[in-house]
Amino acid sequence: MIDQIYDRENYVLAKKLLDVSHARHEAISGNLANVETPGYKRVDIKTDFAEELKKLAKSNDIESISALRATLETDLNSPSVRPDGNNVQLDSELMKMNKNAMQYEFLTQYTANSLKRIKTAITGRVM
Amino acid sequence: MNIMPGLESTASALAAEKVRLDVIGQNIANAHTTRGPDGQPYARKMVSFEAKLLEVGTNSDGGKNFTTGVGIKGIKSDPKAGPLVYNPGHPDADEKGMVRLPNVNLTHEMVDLIAASRSYEANLQVVRTAKQMAQNALRMGR
Numbered sequence: 135m136i137d138q139i140y141d142r143e144n145y146v147l148a149k150k151l152l153d154v155s156h157a158r159h160e161a162i163s164g165n166l167a168n169v170e171t172p173g174y175k176r177v178d179i180k181t182d183f184a185e186e187l188k189k190l191a192k193s194n195d196i197e198s199i200s201a202l203r204a205t206l207e208t209d210l211n212s213p214s215v216r217p218d219g220n221n222v223q224l225d226s227e228l229m230k231m232n233k234n235a236m237q238y239e240f241l242t243q244y245t246a247n248s249l250k251r252i253k254t255a256i257t258g259r260v261m
Numbered sequence: 262m263n264i265m266p267g268l269e270s271t272a273s274a275l276a277a278e279k280v281r282l283d284v285i286g287q288n289i290a291n292a293h294t295t296r297g298p299d300g301q302p303y304a305r306k307m308v309s310f311e312a313k314l315l316e317v318g319t320n321s322d323g324g325k326n327f328t329t330g331v332g333i334k335g336i337k338s339d340p341k342a343g344p345l346v347y348n349p350g351h352p353d354a355d356e357k358g359m360v361r362l363p364n365v366n367l368t369h370e371m372v373d374l375i376a377a378s379r380s381y382e383a384n385l386q387v388v389r390t391a392k393q394m395a396q397n398a399l400r401m402g403r
Contacts, residue, residue: 152398156266159394160317163267163387164329167274169380170281171310171331224383235390242397249402 139252146196148245150187154179154204155238161206162231165222172218176209176227264398265391269315271384273330278381280333281308285374292365295353302353303363304338305370339364 139145161177168174183204190199214221254260284306294303311334317326341364349358 156394159266159387159391160270160328163384163391164270166380166383166387167270167277167331168310168312168329169383170278170376171312174312174329177329224379228383228386231387231390235394238394239397242401246401246403 141196143191143194143196143199145245145248146199147187147191148241148248150199150202150204152238152241152245154183155234155241157204157206158234159231159238162227162234165227166224166231168220169222169224169227170220172220174220174222176212176222177206178209178230179204180207263318265388265395267328267387267391269317270328270330271387271391273313273315273332274384275381277308277310277331277333278377278384280336281310281377282374282381284308284336285370285377288365288370289367289374291363292367292370294363295351295360302343302361303365304340305363305365307337307339309334309337 158179161179165176165178183202187199187202190202209221212221212223215223288305291303297303310331313330313332314327315330317328319325343362343364345359345361347358348354348360351360354360
């Protein structure tokens, strides 16, 4: 019975997005670590991942959402301003990191609130 | 999956940038060293980085997780000869009174120093953000 609470699509989606956010921070930290490595190409979450997730969210297909994996891909489209081909830009990478952390914070708060609502429903008391 | 994302790659970057700062410090300190252990003037040292795959535990399917870190590929000496200056009173001057100075260019070193300390700072910011994210995640159940 409790599974039904945790299998609601918004909860599953939030969980998936938290995973993606986590993976994205991992990717960005790798990029920032290699900001001075000759020839390094930045990595990020696959660009069509957001589209795919949006499509699945619309169809309310819980199982496919939880099975969807966020894979990383090498970003060859970003222009390089260095002669060695490294395409990591410190400022844009830091901006992406801040944005991602903000998204993570939003998602954790969203999940915390939905957990709180479940608690309220169980106990009948507002905490 | 570890709770603080990206810690391993950031740690490797901080270590690598520190080595780079060390080497730059060495170059600046020896900017006027006209005689080393081999009798030659000091040669400028350069650090080169390479991307490295680091293992960061296993994922839920039992497969290994990897992340890209950075490592030191090598520390090379710059073979270019330094400038020759006329200074007959110098103990290392040759019979014509010329002294071979090290090939350290202070401007070059300072620019490198700024770049290295900026990327060190950027990596520290990554750790701070990862910590913030972990704290948010831990607060979720409360």
